[in-house]
Amino acid sequence: MLLWGQTEENPSITPQFSFGYGVDRLLTSFTFKIKIRFFNQALHLGGHSNNPPQQQALNVVCYATITAIFLITMYNKFEVANHLRPDFKRSKFQSLNSWNLGWELLEPINIATDDEESELELSTCLSPGQKALYFIWYLDAQVTNGGFIQFYWNGYRKYLEPILEGLKLIGDTIMLDLVQKVDQEYLIHQNKFQEQQELDDLEPLYDQLPKFDEYDDVFYKHHDQTMALIEKYARTNTQEFVTLVD
Secondary structure (H helix, E strand, C coil): CCCCCCCCCCCCCCCCCCHHHHHHHHHHHHHHHHHHHHHHHHHHHHHCCCCCHHHHHHHHHHHHHHHHHHHHHHHHCCCHHHCCCCEEEHHHHHHCCHHHHHHHHHHHHHHHCCCHHHHHHHHCCCCHHHHHHHHHHHHHHHHHHHHHHHHHHCCHHHHHHHHHHHHHHHCCHHHHHHHHHHHHHHHHCHHHHHHHHHHCCCCHHHHHCHHHHHHHHHHHHHHHHHHHHHHHHHHHCHHHCCEEEC
């Protein structure tokens, strides 16, 4: 296993497909599906069983902890030999900038994944820089659409650790500090989210939790700088994202 930022192979080597590689990916995919289905079944049994309420609550907490550890481990894993690194025209790489460059680097990753299972598998083929771009883009898409409240409402907190790791990687201390403060605020008011989710009504949260609005404003003012730092990292570590061709 290779964890975030740790590699033991030469990242400049472009992997070639082989029968062994294909079998390995098939077995990995099967393992992911077994684990995800097991966790989902555990949650169902933990929250809907004949056990006493205290035991049901404990089962759900255990499930959440195990799932978090599993997701963090898989999102941090990087199989260098299977690195997804598409060809990219050098002239295009040099001419694009900011969000336009970010989107072009992100597009091959988006095309390769269409659900949580394939995303988990694909994440092991992404370099630290690609992970930073991919997961920070999740954060940006949610917050710019409906604020941090929407980010948590839609269940994107499961990506918090790779988002934080990505922000550390690109050196964005301002956004890192903001996201950590927002998460602390969320944990304080997590019960309010749960109450409104039971009612299937998001809107009252915006009135009940005005602090999130302040955090949203800070995010909007800084997120272009976050993208600038991603671009700087990508230009300095191009081999983590693409193979430049003429």
